[in-house]
Amino acid sequence: GAGVSQTPSNKVTEKGKYVELRCDPISGHTALYWYRQSLGQGPEFLIYFQGTGAADDSGLPNDRFFAVRPEGSVSTLKIQRTERGDSAVYLCASSFEGLDTDTQYFGPGTRLTVL
Amino acid sequence: AQSVAQPEDQVNVAEGNPLTVKCTYSVSGNPYLFWYVQYPNRGLQFLLKYITGDNLVKGSYGFEAEFNKSQTSFHLKKPSALVSDSALYFCAVSAWGLTGGGNKLTFGTGTQLKVEL
Numbered sequence: 001g002a003g004v005s006q007t008p009s010n011k012v013t014e015k016g017k018y019v020e021l022r023c024d025p026i027s028g029h030t031a032l033y034w035y036r037q038s039l040g041q042g043p044e045f046l047i048y049f050q051g052t053g054a055a056d057d058s059g060l061p062n063d064r065f066f067a068v069r070p071e072g073s074v075s076t077l078k079i080q081r082t083e084r085g086d087s088a089v090y091l092c093a094s095s096f097e098g099l100d101t102d103t104q105y106f107g108p109g110t111r112l113t114v115l
Numbered sequence: 116a117q118s119v120a121q122p123e124d125q126v127n128v129a130e131g132n133p134l135t136v137k138c139t140y141s142v143s144g145n146p147y148l149f150w151y152v153q154y155p156n157r158g159l160q161f162l163l164k165y166i167t168g169d170n171l172v173k174g175s176y177g178f179e180a181e182f183n184k185s186q187t188s189f190h191l192k193k194p195s196a197l198v199s200d201s202a203l204y205f206c207a208v209s210a211w212g213l214t215g216g217g218n219k220l221t222f223g224t225g226t227q228l229k230v231e232l
Contacts, residue, residue, distance in 0.1 A: 100209045
């Protein structure tokens with residue numbers, strides 16, 4: 001079956017601009033996660049959705065970052081007033097129920113470059 | 116707070132030889148441990164996980180991992196390495212979120228495996 005998909009695969013923007021990154025999870029997965037991976041580092045947790053609600057947003061670095069999942073499937077990560085330090089690969093993952101034993105399946109990521 | 120350490124930035128091994136990629140963890144409560152592999156310009160692919168039961172876990176592509184509670188380790192192993200195994204490997208631990216549940220993963224910094232002919 002289809003895996004997690006993310007669009008765009010690459011996004012180049014200028015400092016101060018607004019960007020949206022999209023994630024389409026595996027069909028039937030109720031849990032969705034966003035992570036950020038900086039160069040040479042492991043992924044770092046940003047936010048977790050269970051259904052339509054953000055159950056844990058403790059990883060969002062500041063209020064420029066926001067994410068939605070209005071219908072409990074596709075999610076959009078939104079970054080306002082982008083800064084050069086936001087440059088990273090943004091990874092989305094989904095799992096069946098969000099249990100701590102569930103396997104998370106990752107998408108290919110969106111590489112964001114802020115000039 | 117939970118944490119994962121991968122002490123080796125890079126591991127080099129000859130094709131056909133056994134390989135080990137090391138991982139140690141720190142977590143309160145039951146540890147749920149995962150290994151993922153990342154090929155260039157691609158997302159993370161799940162290899163295997165330890166939840167409970169047998170300390171030796173078998174996963175995809177001939178990989179296995181040994182859970183050792185007393186040493187708080189979860190080393191990834193393969194009896195005979197292939198050149199195609201060359202990639203970046205991440206160990207991760209799952210922790211039940213402090214707010215609202217959900218298993219956010221905490222990752223190590225990754226180990227680059229290079230298998231040479």
